[in-house]
Amino acid sequence: MSKQYVIGIDMGGTNTVIGIVNARGEILYQTAIDTTAHKTGESYADALSEAVNTLVEKSGLKDQIKGIGIGAPNGNYKTGTIEKAANIEWAKGIVVPLAQMVSDRTDFPCKLTNDANAAAVGEMTYGVAKGMKDFIVITLGTGVGSGIVAGGELIVGHDGLAGELGHVISVRHNGRVCGCGRSGCLETYASANGVSRSAREFLSEKDTPSSLRNIIDRSITSKDVFEAAEEGDELAIEIFNYTGRILGEAFADFIAFSSPEAIVLFGGLAGSWKYLEEPIQKSLDENVLNVFKGKTKLLLSELKGAEAAILGASALAWE
Amino acid sequence: MSKQYVIGIDMGGTNTVIGIVNARGEILYQTAIDTTAHKTGESYADALSEAVNTLVEKSGLKDQIKGIGIGAPNGNYKTGTIEKAANIEWAKGIVVPLAQMVSDRTDFPCKLTNDANAAAVGEMTYGVAKGMKDFIVITLGTGVGSGIVAGGELIVGHDGLAGELGHVISVRHNGRVCGCGRSGCLETYASANGVSRSAREFLSEKDTPSSLRNIIDRSITSKDVFEAAEEGDELAIEIFNYTGRILGEAFADFIAFSSPEAIVLFGGLAGSWKYLEEPIQKSLDENVLNVFKGKTKLLLSELKGAEAAILGASALAWE
Numbered sequence: 240m241s242k243q244y245v246i247g248i249d250m251g252g253t254n255t256v257i258g259i260v261n262a263r264g265e266i267l268y269q270t271a272i273d274t275t276a277h278k279t280g281e282s283y284a285d286a287l288s289e290a291v292n293t294l295v296e297k298s299g300l301k302d303q304i305k306g307i308g309i310g311a312p313n314g315n316y317k318t319g320t321i322e323k324a325a326n327i328e329w330a331k332g333i334v335v336p337l338a339q340m341v342s343d344r345t346d347f348p349c350k351l352t353n354d355a356n357a358a359a360v361g362e363m364t365y366g367v368a369k370g371m372k373d374f375i376v377i378t379l380g381t382g383v384g385s386g387i388v389a390g391g392e393l394i395v396g397h398d399g400l401a402g403e404l405g406h407v408i409s410v411r412h413n414g415r416v417c418g419c420g421r422s423g424c425l426e427t428y429a430s431a432n433g434v435s436r437s438a439r440e441f442l443s444e445k446d447t448p449s450s451l452r453n454i455i456d457r458s459i460t461s462k463d464v465f466e467a468a469e470e471g472d473e474l475a476i477e478i479f480n481y482t483g484r485i486l487g488e489a490f491a492d493f494i495a496f497s498s499p500e501a502i503v504l505f506g507g508l509a510g511s512w513k514y515l516e517e518p519i520q521k522s523l524d525e526n527v528l529n530v531f532k533g534k535t536k537l538l539l540s541e542l543k544g545a546e547a548a549i550l551g552a553s554a555l556a557w558e
Numbered sequence: 559m560s561k562q563y564v565i566g567i568d569m570g571g572t573n574t575v576i577g578i579v580n581a582r583g584e585i586l587y588q589t590a591i592d593t594t595a596h597k598t599g600e601s602y603a604d605a606l607s608e609a610v611n612t613l614v615e616k617s618g619l620k621d622q623i624k625g626i627g628i629g630a631p632n633g634n635y636k637t638g639t640i641e642k643a644a645n646i647e648w649a650k651g652i653v654v655p656l657a658q659m660v661s662d663r664t665d666f667p668c669k670l671t672n673d674a675n676a677a678a679v680g681e682m683t684y685g686v687a688k689g690m691k692d693f694i695v696i697t698l699g700t701g702v703g704s705g706i707v708a709g710g711e712l713i714v715g716h717d718g719l720a721g722e723l724g725h726v727i728s729v730r731h732n733g734r735v736c737g738c739g740r741s742g743c744l745e746t747y748a749s750a751n752g753v754s755r756s757a758r759e760f761l762s763e764k765d766t767p768s769s770l771r772n773i774i775d776r777s778i779t780s781k782d783v784f785e786a787a788e789e790g791d792e793l794a795i796e797i798f799n800y801t802g803r804i805l806g807e808a809f810a811d812f813i814a815f816s817s818p819e820a821i822v823l824f825g826g827l828a829g830s831w832k833y834l835e836e837p838i839q840k841s842l843d844e845n846v847l848n849v850f851k852g853k854t855k856l857l858l859s860e861l862k863g864a865e866a867a868i869l870g871a872s873a874l875a876w877e
Contacts, residue, residue, distance in 0.1 A: 322849075371716070372716065373715050373716040373720075374716075387815070387816075389708060389711075389713045389715070389720075390711050390713070390714070392708075392709050392711070394708045394709070394713075394815075394816050395709070395817075396692050396708070396816055396817025396818065397690075397691065397692040397693075397817055397818060397819035397853070398817055398850075398853055399817075400817055400849055400850070401692075401708075401815065401816050401817035402814075402815070402816075402817075403814040403815075403847055403849070403850075404814060404815065406814050406847045407728070407811040407814050407815075408807070408810060408811060408845060409726070409728030409729060409807065409808070409811050410728060411731055412730055412731055419847055419848060420848065421845065421847070488727070488728065489728070491727060492726040492727060492728050492811070493815075495721075495722040495723060495725050495726050496706070496713075496720065496721070496722075496723065496726075496812075496815050496816075497706075497713050497715055497720050497721075497815075498714070498715020498716060498717055498718075498719055498720035498721075499715065499716060500716035526727060526740065528722055528725045528738055528740070529738060529739065530641075530719055530722070531717075531719070531722075534716075534717055
């Protein structure tokens with residue numbers, strides 16, 4: 240009998256969530272551990288593997304589990320390592336061979352990649368990209384991530400780290416300064432943080448009346464902009480139009496690269512889809528090379544937020 | 559016995575060149591026909607296939623030939639068709655299923671793609687990208703073309719037309735007007751024509767003395783700029799520095815996409831490599847995302863100009 244279950248592990252900066260998933264993308268058993276309560280990768284791998292083994296025991300499915308997939312910050316698909324994850328104490332500045340460590344401690348084969356690549360494999364396995372061989376997932380969260388599938392395979396590059404479309408610098412020449420040390424990266428405009436920055440810029444540059452002007456210290460979040468837009472705030476809607484325009488321009492270039500059947504939007508900011516869809520589509524139509532016009536669908540992920548990351552990671556184990 | 563020869567066909571706007579090639583990339587027999595002397599695709603396919611059949615007859619290698627590869631303008635790898643090639647009378651505005659037509663008339667399996675993709679497969683089979691699984695070929699000619707290989711496979715996209723990196727628009731926001739109808743495309747800066755445009759711009763904007771000022775009507779070609787640089791002309795060298803800087807910025811974004819082991823430069827303008835290499839490398843180092851820094855080699859194609867196109871096309875037939 241072929242094995243019918245996989246384990247998905249979503250390693251976040253705070254918690255790590257573990258689920259046993261069936262081929263229809265249903266999470267049957269679930270548990271979690273603290274990501275931060277460890278000083279070394281060894282200690283984290285011990286705790287994680289123990290949680291996995293306990294969950295497997297509880298499920299009674301051990302012989303029917305095909306393997307483990309892990310989505311992790313700075314995860315390298317080719318090597319199964321976490322590479323210098325700045326936000327995780329025990330992975331800062333070093334390379335942790337987590338896939339191998341978990342495989343050794345659980346006796347399951349284990350694959351690992353970054354969150355956006357896991358999302359892409361998840362969409363291909365259980366989501367809106369089911370059956371597609373060429374598509375790109377763009378994760379719009381605090382930053383912007385991407386997972387690129389071409390010819391049915393994840394593009395991982397020669398070093399396992401390909402697909403950093405949040406850091407294409409060409410969005411605006413000498414544009415906004417990015418956390419990566421360069422200027423003009425897509426994520427300085429099109430992430431949740433990018434939307435906050437746009438809000439602060441628009442408020443100081445424009446005279447449009449806006450409820451956003453009432454927010455103390457102008458510490459405006461993308462959620463504030465969304466809520467203002469929901470109340471018909473003109474400036475808030477302008478901010479989403481601007482964000483969508485820049486995303487559409489960037490997508491035009493992504494399409495020139497890999498000519499995907501669809502671009503799938505995923506992540507927190509994708510919650511503002513109702514304000515982003517139209518400006519993205521309009522900008523894409525205006526900016527895409529003629530030969531590709533009208534060929535690439537814009538889709539919103541239908542995987543549920545909390546479950547999506549586990550499902551994405553679990554999908555790696557079917558590969 | 560496995561078949562040890564392939565046929566490469568390079569379809570140019572004027573001539574179509576046909577060669578029988580061995581596994582070491584040597585062209586053993588060669589012939590050519592006129593591309594333009596035909597009113598229909600049928601007539602062209604008849605003449606081309608007759609030339610192939612005659613060459614095969616002459617070689618006495620019929621039973622050892624594995625197949626035919628064709629490199630053609632607007633060639634679609636997925637469908638084997640030529641799609642609306644504006645510069646070829648019998649292919650203007652229509653789709654010509656040339657691979658199938660040639661296969662029917664020669665009894666060899668036949669693959670077809672555009673020139674830049676053929677160049678990429680050629681570099682992987684016989685050239686500097688031998689053994690690489692992730693690389694990008696950039697053809698710097700009258701325009702800029704590209705062939706992208708990821709995980710050992712050509713990226714062709716869902717419609718067979720992926721890899722139009724000459725038309726990423728983000729090089730300069732609202733930049734130079736391109737023949738494609740948009741603005742800011744890479745090829746408006748980094749092609750032979752782009753270099754001419756830079757020369758005209760620099761001559762009118764700068765006071766630097768230059769022998770290029772003597773050229774009548776300022777109808778300066780990239781060859782003029784190269785020759786001036788060879789004589790130490792400061793402005794000519796500035797023009798190549800500018801071209802290289804823009805290429806380096808674009809390459810930084812290509813690397814964020816597919817993290818290639820190498821970017822291979824090919825085509826007429828690559829003849830100015832001695833003036834382009836340093837500014838491209840410098841700009842790439844300054845602009846590439848930290849995690850990719852120093853990882854991607856810049857290489858110049860070593861395939862000989864006249865033969866390269868036949869070899870590239872022939873390499874498709876080994877796939």
